[in-house]
Amino acid sequence: MKGRTVDLVLAGSGLAAGALMYVTGQYQARVDARWLFVPLAVCCSALLLRRSAPVTSVLVGTAAVAGDVVIGPSLATPLVYTQVLYDACLHGSARLARTLLATSVVGSVVTAIVCLVVIRDVRAIGLGVLLALVTIVPVLTGTHVRHHRDQAETARRSAQQVARLAAADRANAVAAERAGMARELHDVIANHLSAVAIHATAALSTDLGADGTRQALGVIRENSVQGLAEMRRMVGFLRDPAALPDNAPGGLRALDDLVARAGLPVRLDVRHGAGDVPVSVDLAAYRIIQESLTNALKHGDGGPVTVEVDCGPAAVTMRVTSGLPRERVIGEGAGLIGMHERAALLGGELTAGERAGQWVVEARLPCG
Template structure:
């Protein structure tokens, strides 16, 4: 609607300008002066088609100029015709602009040649120059403006695409960060709270005697203190990412301490050189073993758990073999397996976990050349 109003204003302005020229005597009519307005009105009407039908607008405008030459000629109609050509190049197809330019250049050259050959007067070249001004100049101007407009459109779309990609990257980064925080919170806090809950349940549901009750309370206290310490380290890391070394757990080098406080008997076998494992793989291996031992405590049969860690030059292989007989303690289910698989996948490794008869096997392969 706004574009249509602009077309009407433009056509009306051309008509008013032509009327003003007519009043001031800027015309030469071979017929009755009233007919001079016919080509002008037709040419102004062609402006109404400049957006919807550029080719039709050019054809109507050309016919109006031809009629004006026969009747007059006047100055107003050719001036309006320059706007018609300009708009055709601006709003029409690129092929139309190229065709108009070719025709106008050829027409100007042919006119100049005819003037020199037939009239044999250099002053007759003024007609060719006038034809070039009326046709070639507005066509070149419209094509130039269209080129810059198209370039601006391409640049704007490119900027919008870059903005969308940046927003997608930001959203992915936030999602990955939230997933990482969820894994860390689960591994840091949930395992200690699970151990505390299991021993509290045992102390409440059975007569353990003074020694058993004291042992259960000792385990509850140790897990509570350890969980609080790890929570403080994690909060410190979130506040200051440079404190990653302080926030990270001991890794594979601290497996003896992990085994000692896991709450189940563990047979630990470590081969290779854990101290040469990269930090990212070291942390992932530690968390996977931590979660596996916590699951053995929550869901195992209370028997020995076999933990094997093999460090080679290419990867770290983990295997946790535990009994599967105890019924799960209500309220202790979580997302441990999901977190372990995510940790392995982030390093380009694999993790499988599932029953094998009456045993529960967790096996992980973590390559050292992590992406």
């Protein structure tokens, strides 16, 4: 609606300028000067088509200028025609702009040559120059403005694309952080709380005697203290990642303590090869074994568990073998998902399932 209003204003302004020139006696027509309003009105009507039909607008404007030359010529119609050419280059296709430029240049040159040959006066070249001013200048101006407008639109779209990519990166980063926090909370806090709950249930439901009760309370206290310490470490890390202590709990060197707190008979076999294990691999291996022991305690048959770890120069491989899980419980599966995620983040592999009547978790974490 706004564009249509602008078109009407331009057309009306052209007619008003022609009327003003007529009133002030600027027209010197070969016939009645009032007839010059006909090509002027036709050329002004071409402005109403400048957005929707640029080619038609140029054709109508050109016919109006030709009629104006035959009758007059006048000044108002060519001036309106310059606006028609400018708008055609601005709103039309690039092919139309190239065609108008080529036609304007050829027309101006041919007009100058013909006038020079026919009139045989150098001043006749002025007609070609005048035609160039009426045609070439608005065409070049419209093409230049369109070029800058297209560049601005391209830059705007590029900025929007960059903004969308930045928003997607932020969303992915937040999702990765949330997944990492969920993984740590499950593997660290949930494991300790599971051990506390299992031993507390055993102490309440069975008469363990003084020694058994003391042992259960000792396991509960140890897991509570350990869980609290790791929770404090996680909270401190979330507040300031640089504040993570070098002696943070966890890692393959802490497997003996982990096995001692497992609450199950565990046979541990660790083989160290040449070279140091990267910190990320060290912690991931520890968490995978920790989650495997917790699952064996929560869902296994209470039988012995075997933990085998081979720290090679290229990768750390591990195998945790336990009894088959009892009936599936609500909420089961988050631990396995977390183990798969830890292995995948390091480019490793992890499998878990029944094998030869036992539950086997195997993982390979590359060190490079």
